[in-house]
Amino acid sequence: MDAKLAGGADRARALALFASVVEHGSFSAAGRVLDLSPSAVARAIDRIETRLGVRLLLRSTRALSLTIEGQSYLQAARRILTDLDDAEQQIADQGAPRGRLRVSAALSHGRLCVVPLLGAFAALYPHILVDIALTDTLVDIAAGQADIAVRFGPLADSTLMARKLGTTRRVIVASPDYLARHGTPLVPEDLHRHNCLNFNFRRAEPVWPFRREGQDFALSVRGNIEANNGETLGQLAAIGIGVARVGAFSVAEEVADGRLVPLLADFDPGDVEVIHAVFVGGVSVPARVRVFVDFLAAHLR
Numbered sequence: 001m002d003a004k005l006a007g008g009a010d011r012a013r014a015l016a017l018f019a020s021v022v023e024h025g026s027f028s029a030a031g032r033v034l035d036l037s038p039s040a041v042a043r044a045i046d047r048i049e050t051r052l053g054v055r056l057l058l059r060s061t062r063a064l065s066l067t068i069e070g071q072s073y074l075q076a077a078r079r080i081l082t083d084l085d086d087a088e089q090q091i092a093d094q095g096a097p098r099g100r101l102r103v104s105a106a107l108s109h110g111r112l113c114v115v116p117l118l119g120a121f122a123a124l125y126p127h128i129l130v131d132i133a134l135t136d137t138l139v140d141i142a143a144g145q146a147d148i149a150v151r152f153g154p155l156a157d158s159t160l161m162a163r164k165l166g167t168t169r170r171v172i173v174a175s176p177d178y179l180a181r182h183g184t185p186l187v188p189e190d191l192h193r194h195n196c197l198n199f200n201f202r203r204a205e206p207v208w209p210f211r212r213e214g215q216d217f218a219l220s221v222r223g224n225i226e227a228n229n230g231e232t233l234g235q236l237a238a239i240g241i242g243v244a245r246v247g248a249f250s251v252a253e254e255v256a257d258g259r260l261v262p263l264l265a266d267f268d269p270g271d272v273e274v275i276h277a278v279f280v281g282g283v284s285v286p287a288r289v290r291v292f293v294d295f296l297a298a299h300l301r
C-alpha cells in the first residue's frame with residue numbers, strides 16, 4: 001500500500017478510536033466495542049497525543065475527561081468521520097437510500113409524535129438504520145453529534161438548514177377531580193388560588209400569557225412541582241395535582257378521553273411554537289437525510 005494512503009487510513013482509524021473512547025467513557029469499554037485490549041487502546045491514544053504534542057485526555061482512576069485540545073480534536077474527529085461516512089453513503093445513495101441516520105428529538109414530542117412514525121418510515125426505507133435519541137438537551141449538529149434534530153421555537157443564527165415541520169399551540173388543563181375539589185378558574189386571575197405546575201427551565205418568575213379584549217398580558221403563577229417536559233406536567237395534571245400549561249400535542253389523548261379539561265380558552269393568546277427539522281445543508285445532503293425530513297414534513301403537519 002502507498003505510504004500516504006496507509007497514513008491516511010491510520011489517521012482515520014485513530015480518529016474513530018479516539019471518538020469511541022470518549023463516547024464509551026473508558027479504554028476498556030472502547031476496547032470491547034473495537035475488539036482491542038485496554039492497553040492497545042491506551043497505546044493508540046498515547047501515539048495520537050505524541051504526534052500532536054498535546055494532552056487530549058486526562059486520566060484518573062475513575063474516569064476520563066477531555067482537555068480543551070481534546071474537545072477541539074473530538075469535534076474535528078466527528079466532522080471528519082461524518083464526512084467520510086457521507087462520502088461513501090452518497091455513492092451508495094445513488095440507489096436506495098441507506099446507512100445510519102442519527103435523529104435527535106425532544107423527550108415528549110419524540111415519544112408521542114416522532115417514534116410512532118418510525119415503523120412506517122422503516123417499511124418505506126428498509127436500508128436506513130434510524131438511530132434516534134430522545135433528549136431535551138440540544139445536540140450540536142455542526143459538530144456531528146446527530147444528522148437531524150427536531151427543534152421547537154425560534155432558531156439561533158447558524159449555517160444549518162431548517163425545514164418547517166409544523167406548529168404546536170399551548171393549552172391550559174386540569175383534571176375533573178382537581179376542578180371538583182378546587183373549583184374551575186373562569187378568568188386568568190383565578191389561577192392565583194390554584195396549584196400551577198411549571199417547567200423548570202423557563203423564567204425565574206413563571207408567567208403565563210393571556211389575551212383579554214385584544215390586549216396581551218402575562219400573569220405570574222405559582223405551584224409546588226416543576227418538570228422539564230410537558231408530558232410529565234400533563235401526567236401530573238391528569239392525576240389531580242394541579243393546573244398545567246403545556247403543548248397541546250402532549251395532552252391530546254388525555255383531553256380526548258376526558259381525563260383533562262381545557263381551561264380559559266376565551267383568554268388564549270394564540271401563541272404557537274414552530275417545529276423545525278435542523279440538519280447540515282449543501283449539495284451533498286445524503287439521501288437518507290432528505291427522505292427522512294420529507295417524511296416528517298408530510299406526516300407531522
